[in-house]
């Protein structure tokens with residue numbers, strides 16, 4: 001083959017690699033929203049109650065009496081962040097835009113499934129109220145130990161695409177700032193950091209077992225390097241020191257506490273082999289079903305790819321075309337120069 005021919009081949013491979021990135025963005029946004037929507041009708045169900053009648057697919061009504069395919073705050077806030085990422089590459093602008101979008105979501109039902117906000121966490125509500133009074137996005141979030149609900153973890157997934165080519169210190173710093181718009185405590189920030197590091201390595205093509213082991217080394221190493229208190233890191237022991245796949249299923253809790261959500265989501269991802277099984281396992285844990293499944297769904301979408309998300313879910317999810325359009329706009333912001 002001629003030299004120019006080889007060059008052409010390399011260019012095509014590059015284009016293909018970046019085109020695949022668009023599919024990855026879609027798989028994260030839809031992965032979150034579909035997991036969320038699967039969980040909404042049974043949110044707050046007790047684990048034993050749901051065990052008697054497990055969720056096996058997209059259902060409607062239930063807890064909020066809303067039609068099937070309705071996603072909640074988890075996805076709306078994920079899309080608020082994704083919109084900011086699609087708009088600017090400057091982190092200060094992204095912070096301001098995300099904060100603005102959160103206010104628009106709470107006040108004007110921006111990026112809701114069907115024109116209404118029906119679910120909002122306590123820490124998130126207080127933080128957005130502070131933002132409305134003119135508070136800085138960096139200081140708006142609750143930063144006490146009791147502010148460690150899963151409210152920033154549930155909306156953090158799209159940030160991975162912004163962090164991909166950045167060094168670890170920058171990845172941590174940016175994650176902290178985006179989490180702190182609503183959740184500023186170090187525990188929430190570490191949970192988001194762990195999650196995004198997992199997502200990053202999925203994009204890099206690594207196997208989930210390999211990623212799990214890698215993070216057991218790299219996450220504590222980085223946290224120690226920035227002098228994070230060992231007692232704080234110890235909250236993540238089940239992920240960082242033990243093998244969560246061997247945990248007794250009865251010990252996996254799926255309430256609103258960020259540690260429960262990150263543990264449950266990684267457990268669901270690690271103990272299943274496709275998108276559908278992962279998100280349904282999360283929903284059928286009960287309690288905070290929508291968030292556990294949204295957090296699981298972001299990683300499972302990314303790991304197994306768009307083609308592995310059941311078509312029936314994609315057809316039912318509210319605002320499907322708008323979500324795809326948002327993914328395309330994010331892609332253009334990051335990678336249009338590769339076309």
Ligand SMILES: [Mg+2]
Nearest residue numbers: 072073074290
């Ligand atoms: Mg929700």
